[in-house]
Structure formats: structure tokens, C-alpha cells
Amino acid sequence: MTEETQSISNKLALVAKSPKYRGAIFQIEADEKGLALIDIKESSLKIYLLVDPDSDQILETRFFTYGGPIFTALADAFCALIQNKTVEEAASIHVDRVEEELRDSPHTRALPESAIEIALLQKLITKIAEAYPEKKNLALAAREAMDVSKYKTQTVEGRAEADAEWNALTKEEKLQKIKAAINEYVRGMLMMDGGDMEILDLTDKNRLIIRYLGACDGCSAATGSTLFYIEDKLQSSVYYNLFVEPENPFAAYAAFDE
Numbered sequence: 001m002t003e004e005t006q007s008i009s010n011k012l013a014l015v016a017k018s019p020k021y022r023g024a025i026f027q028i029e030a031d032e033k034g035l036a037l038i039d040i041k042e043s044s045l046k047i048y049l050l051v052d053p054d055s056d057q058i059l060e061t062r063f064f065t066y067g068g069p070i071f072t073a074l075a076d077a078f079c080a081l082i083q084n085k086t087v088e089e090a091a092s093i094h095v096d097r098v099e100e101e102l103r104d105s106p107h108t109r110a111l112p113e114s115a116i117e118i119a120l121l122q123k124l125i126t127k128i129a130e131a132y133p134e135k136k137n138l139a140l141a142a143r144e145a146m147d148v149s150k151y152k153t154q155t156v157e158g159r160a161e162a163d164a165e166w167n168a169l170t171k172e173e174k175l176q177k178i179k180a181a182i183n184e185y186v187r188g189m190l191m192m193d194g195g196d197m198e199i200l201d202l203t204d205k206n207r208l209i210i211r212y213l214g215a216c217d218g219c220s221a222a223t224g225s226t227l228f229y230i231e232d233k234l235q236s237s238v239y240y241n242l243f244v245e246p247e248n249p250f251a252a253y254a255a256f257d258e
Helices: 010-017 027-033 069-081 087-091 095-100 116-143 156-167 171-192 225-237 251-257
Strands: 036-042 045-052 057-065 195-203 207-214 243-246
Touching: 010 069, 027 036, 027 045, 036 116, 045 069, 045 087, 045 116, 057 069, 069 095, 069 116, 087 116, 095 116, 171 195, 171 225, 225 243
Parallel strands: 207 243
Antiparallel strands: 036 045, 045 057, 195 207
């Protein structure tokens, strides 16, 4: 284990194992909703921002990386910081502010200042403002050719209504809706490749913990394309803010607890 790995904070290691904003947002989804999609990449980290082009407000954030636990934790903390902020506000955040979110104590760094991920994330943040004007113009132009009602529910007000409806359900009612969607949209796809899944729990009202079965258990796609597919189907058919998390998704990094 390297010196940098040994000196990361406990909070960073925990966030890396259970990130809230891991995933992807696709252009077709943004187009269907009349929203702008900023998708920017630096090294092995890619961040997606779904933006209301009328208010420049960020409605949804996701990230994906093959860069390991430090990139995972930094990206997740950044996504959390910019929720519901404007693009200008997000682009002005300095990476030091992100690092502070991962500290165990205010005066002890979450990771060494020399960590390469720090500089790379800062480069990515500077790209946000550069990429947005073109993305905004494309979204506004696309809206002219679509029914306005198709994207009204993607506003802050529309999401507040969806939140209220979801929160009014009991846990059992939520699980029933999730199970029905899995049976309709997901299970058949998994079984075609000799795999399956089961629901372990629904925590924090919107975090679905699952266990992969059969060929899906240990498959390299289990935390990548397969997971994205499951999450996308549940978000589109059940609740937009539903997250799917395999049990112990970062088993490869169990050494961080040692």
C-alpha cells in the first residue's frame, strides 16, 4: 500500500465504497426532457450535468470513473456540492472545497495535496463553463421542435411533486413498484445471460441495495453497464431519484479498512 493510500481519510474511503452519484446521463435522455447535458471528461473521470437551460440550474449530476477510490470520492463529493446550483456557481468551486467535504476533521486533509486526482478534478471543473454555452443553445433549439409539456416535469417544481408522491408511499409500496418494474424491464435481460438479481433492502428512502445472482455475480459489468441499465429503467419507470447499489460494490478496495 502506498503512502498516499495510507493517508486518506476514513470518510473518503467510505464515500468511495458507496457513492451516491455514480452513473451516467445520456444525450437522448436530455433531449427528451428539453434539458442541456454537459458531459465533460478529464483523464479517467467523466461528469454529467443535466441543466435547465432557462434558469441555468443543475437538476441532476452523475459521474463515472475507472480511476479508483480517490477519484470516486472526489467526484461524488463534487456532484453533491453542485446539486441545484447554477452552472456558473458549479464552475467557480475550487477543488480544495471538494477535498474539505471528505475530511474526518476540519484541520486534517482527506488526502495528500500532491495526489494527482486533485489537479485533474480542478482541470475538469474549469471545463464546465467552457462547455455550457454550446450545450445550452442546442437544448433551446431542440425545445422549439418538441411539445413543451414533455419537459415541464423536469423542472424543480416538477421534481418536488414527484418527491412528494414518492415520500407518501410506505416502504412496502415502494418495494412493490420496484419489484414490478424489475420483473417487467430488467430480470429478463439478466436471465438471457444466465444471471439474476434480488433486492436486499431499500434504505434512505431511495437507495436500493441488490445482490447479483448467477452469471451476474462477479461479472465485470456488474458495477458498469449492467448497473447503469438497471438504475436507468427504475428511474424512468418508478422514481427519478432512485439509486441502485450492489452489496459491497467496492470489494476490490477492502484494503482501505485495514
